[in-house]
Amino acid sequence: MIYPWHKDIWSRLLGQAERLPHAILMAGPSGGGKLDFAKALTARLLCETASGEAEACGTCLSCNWFSAGNHPDFRMIAPDGGEAEEGGAENEPASQKKKSEQIRIDQIRALDDFLSIGTHRQGARIIIVHPAEAMNRATANALLKMLEEPSSSTLFLLVTNNKRKLLPTILSRCQTLNFPKPLPAQALAWLRASGVAHAEDLLSHAGGMPLAAINEAAGWDQLDGFYRDLAQIGQAGPIAIAGRWEAQLKEGREAGVSMDKGTFVTWMQKWVFDLICMKLCGAAVFHAHKLKEVRAASARASIAALFDYYNDLLRTKAVAQHPLNPRLFLEDMLSRYARAAASSGR
Numbered sequence: 001m002i003y004p005w006h007k008d009i010w011s012r013l014l015g016q017a018e019r020l021p022h023a024i025l026m027a028g029p030s031g032g033g034k035l036d037f038a039k040a041l042t043a044r045l046l047c048e049t050a051s052g053e054a055e056a057c058g059t060c061l062s063c064n065w066f067s068a069g070n071h072p073d074f075r076m077i078a079p080d081g082g083e084a085e086e087g088g089a090e091n092e093p094a095s096q097k098k099k100s101e102q103i104r105i106d107q108i109r110a111l112d113d114f115l116s117i118g119t120h121r122q123g124a125r126i127i128i129v130h131p132a133e134a135m136n137r138a139t140a141n142a143l144l145k146m147l148e149e150p151s152s153s154t155l156f157l158l159v160t161n162n163k164r165k166l167l168p169t170i171l172s173r174c175q176t177l178n179f180p181k182p183l184p185a186q187a188l189a190w191l192r193a194s195g196v197a198h199a200e201d202l203l204s205h206a207g208g209m210p211l212a213a214i215n216e217a218a219g220w221d222q223l224d225g226f227y228r229d230l231a232q233i234g235q236a237g238p239i240a241i242a243g244r245w246e247a248q249l250k251e252g253r254e255a256g257v258s259m260d261k262g263t264f265v266t267w268m269q270k271w272v273f274d275l276i277c278m279k280l281c282g283a284a285v286f287h288a289h290k291l292k293e294v295r296a297a298s299a300r301a302s303i304a305a306l307f308d309y310y311n312d313l314l315r316t317k318a319v320a321q322h323p324l325n326p327r328l329f330l331e332d333m334l335s336r337y338a339r340a341a342a343s344s345g346r
Helices: 004-014 034-046 061-068 105-109 111-116 137-148 168-172 184-193 199-205 210-217 220-231 238-255 261-281 288-299 303-318 326-341
Strands: 023-027 074-077 125-129 154-160 175-178
Touching: 004 034, 004 184, 023 034, 034 061, 034 125, 034 154, 074 111, 105 111, 105 137, 111 125, 137 154, 137 168, 184 199, 184 210, 199 210, 199 288, 210 220, 220 238, 220 261, 220 288, 238 326, 261 288, 261 303, 261 326, 303 326
Parallel strands: 023 154, 023 175, 074 125, 125 154
Antiparallel strands: none
């Protein structure tokens, strides 16, 4: 589907559908729907009946193949999520294998056969690479060879949240299409029309990115409790709060809510970032709905302690996915926050 904030980009691309470059880099912050746009564009270019600025018909043979995930002229290149950890046992259960966060070089090399034959429907041949920044140098260089010698009727769509992580040679072979943050009113109207509760609060916490806000909606109760706990940390204490958060992680997993230790670290990063912003410029980026609480918390903390703690959180985030004891992990993070949050008199 095409989101309201993508309509202009859609019209611009479809207006030059016959003159598209062989590689487009779709770049912008996470949570805005770039991948959905890439898939919608792919479906439209492969569709056998749609014309003008219309989206794919959804009913022709090509659309049926695409929706079923087996279109012969389309490939999705993404981390496969099933790569065994290097050195792991061969008979290790799939559920215990380390999920791959990288696009592997053999995934790119496997495109050689795909590119060496003609298209099945005498139309376009499209490859989505997402997220493009998940390629290491060797993988990126393998893709670069294909971008330098494009096959006829082939379109590469590279989707990235951070184009600065891409090789300059990759950037030079692509036409960059920037996806800016949606206008707040437009994003909020769409969330409300989609039936999202607490839409304004979630959009603020998601930095104005509507799809990120939807992803956080399922964990609203935990997020709301997070704020209450931070307000009470001087009375309840880090140990008691860490126990509650550990219980929330367990309850969330049982309820199908996607939460882990890293979720709490990310929330804490956003909170501390806004305390620093309030100190420096009297504003908040992620907590416009909590300005009173941000002002009060920032007044009790010193700017130096907040900066030190934020740097600590960067290191904490790097180990959040390690199999550390959740209770001890959270206790440590909260203890350090409690010291930073009461540092104004020191």
